[in-house]
Each structure stands twice: as structure tokens, then as C-alpha cells.
Amino acid sequence: MSKESIKAILAELPEGIQLVAAAKTRTADEIMEAINSGVKIIGENYVKEAEKAYNSIGKAAKWHFIGHLQSNKVKIAARIFDMIETVDSVELATEIDKRCGQIGKVMPVLIEINSGREEQKAGVLPENTEKLVRELAGLKNIKVMGLMTMGPRFGESEDSRPYFVATKEIFKRIKNLDIPNIEMNCLSMGMTNSYKIAIEEGANIVRIGTLLFGERNYQEK
Numbered sequence: 001m002s003k004e005s006i007k008a009i010l011a012e013l014p015e016g017i018q019l020v021a022a023a024k025t026r027t028a029d030e031i032m033e034a035i036n037s038g039v040k041i042i043g044e045n046y047v048k049e050a051e052k053a054y055n056s057i058g059k060a061a062k063w064h065f066i067g068h069l070q071s072n073k074v075k076i077a078a079r080i081f082d083m084i085e086t087v088d089s090v091e092l093a094t095e096i097d098k099r100c101g102q103i104g105k106v107m108p109v110l111i112e113i114n115s116g117r118e119e120q121k122a123g124v125l126p127e128n129t130e131k132l133v134r135e136l137a138g139l140k141n142i143k144v145m146g147l148m149t150m151g152p153r154f155g156e157s158e159d160s161r162p163y164f165v166a167t168k169e170i171f172k173r174i175k176n177l178d179i180p181n182i183e184m185n186c187l188s189m190g191m192t193n194s195y196k197i198a199i200e201e202g203a204n205i206v207r208i209g210t211l212l213f214g215e216r217n218y219q220e221k
């Protein structure tokens with residue numbers, strides 16, 4: 001992908017929408033090129049891969065974790081990331097809280113919603129979201145900033161819309177509860193084939209990989 005096309009994509013995003021460049025499988029050089037084209041946030045799915053990229057790029061961008069976080073990787077993740085978008089259990093949140101406490105950091109997190117109720121997917125079920133948020137409100141070294149969802153993978157972007165609408169509904173409802181220590185400002189939804197729909201439905205963070213970097217040459221898990 002050329003610098004010019006990355007700049008064009010950034011220029012087309014409405015004001016107030018943050019772009020996370022989803023960088024799984026990309027080299028540090030590719031990531032650096034995106035940063036030089038104006039990308040401010042890098043999204044990583046794997047801690048090992050992120051650590052490698054982070055070691056050469058460091059604070060030239062913000063780092064968001066957008067994959068499934070295993071508890072034995074939380075210690076490294078706590079150090080590298082500026083936000084963890086995929087918290088879906090008290091256990092994971094407690095581990096992040098503990099590791100961030102040890103390094104004197106408060107980690108902004110999003111709660112991942114399994115909006116498609118897919119058995120193989122991570123995320124909390126919609127009806128359990130409020131309970132989880134309330135349970136995390138007391139943790140001193142994490143700060144819940146909002147919600148994230150993937151939704152089922154479709155060929156047609158329009159098919160994603162109901163899942164984004166449903167996630168936005170949960171977002172609004174929880175925001176209106178005004179739970180102490182919970183800030184509902186971030187709604188992360190939409191990928192290459194669905195980000196325009198996601199923005200229409202209220203996303204203010206979109207996570208885009210393929211459109212920025214080109215096709216990935218491996219089949220995803």
C-alpha cells in the first residue's frame with residue numbers, strides 16, 4: 001500500500017474517528033511506513049509479534065491490543081500497550097489490574113462484546129455486559145473506557161449493521177447508568193469491509209488492516 005493511499009483513507013475519515021491500523025503479520029518496516037503516512041495507533045493481535053514491533057518502533061505510535069489476551073502474556077502486554085480493547089472476563093481484568101499495579105500504570109480498556117453470539121468467538125454476551133462492567137469498576141489500575149465488537153464476518157458489509165446497532169445500544173445504556181469510575185467514551189467497531197457502516201452506527205474507533213496494508217497472505221485462525 002502506498003503512503004498516498006493511506007493518507008487518502010485518513011483524510012476521508014470523519015472528524016473524531018480514530019483509526020487503529022490492524023497490523024497482524026506486518027513487519028516493523030510496514031508499520032513504520034504507515035506511521036510515517038499519518039497513522040497514530042497500531043493494533044496488535046499477538047503479544048510476541050507486538051513486542052518485536054514495539055522494540056523497534058517504541059512510542060512513535062500508540063499501541064492497542066485487539067486480539068485474545070492470554071493471562072501468561074499480560075505482564076508484557078501491560079508494559080507495551082496504551083489500551084487493551086478485548087477484556088471479556090473478571091479474571092483477565094484482574095490480572096491486567098495486578099500487572100499494571102506493579103508498574104504504576106492505569107490501563108484504559110474496552111469490553112469486548114460477542115455481538116453475534118458466536119460460540120467460537122471471544123467477548124462477553126450482550127446481556128452480561130453490565131454485570132461485567134460493574135465488577136470492573138472497583139479495579140484501581142484499569143479504566144473501562146467503552147466497548148469493542150467484531151461481529152460475524154460477512155461478505156456483505158450491510159450484514160454487519162445489526163450487530164453494530166446492538167452494540168451501540170448497550171453502549172448508550174451503560175453510559176446512562178453513570179457508574180463511578182466507568183467512562184463510556186470509546187466505541188470500537190468496524191474493519192476493512194464494514195468500517196463505513198460502523199461509523200454510521202456510532203463507532204469512534206475503527207480497526208483497519210487489509211485496506212491499509214493489502215491482503216494478508218495467510219489464512220486466519
Ligand SMILES: *Cc1c(COP(=O)(O)O)cnc(C)c1O
Nearest residue numbers: 022066191192207208209210211
Ligand atoms: C485483523 C483484525 C482487524 C482488521 O481486519 P481487516 O479486515 O484486515 O481490516 C480488525 N479487528 C481485529 C480484532 C482484527 O483481528
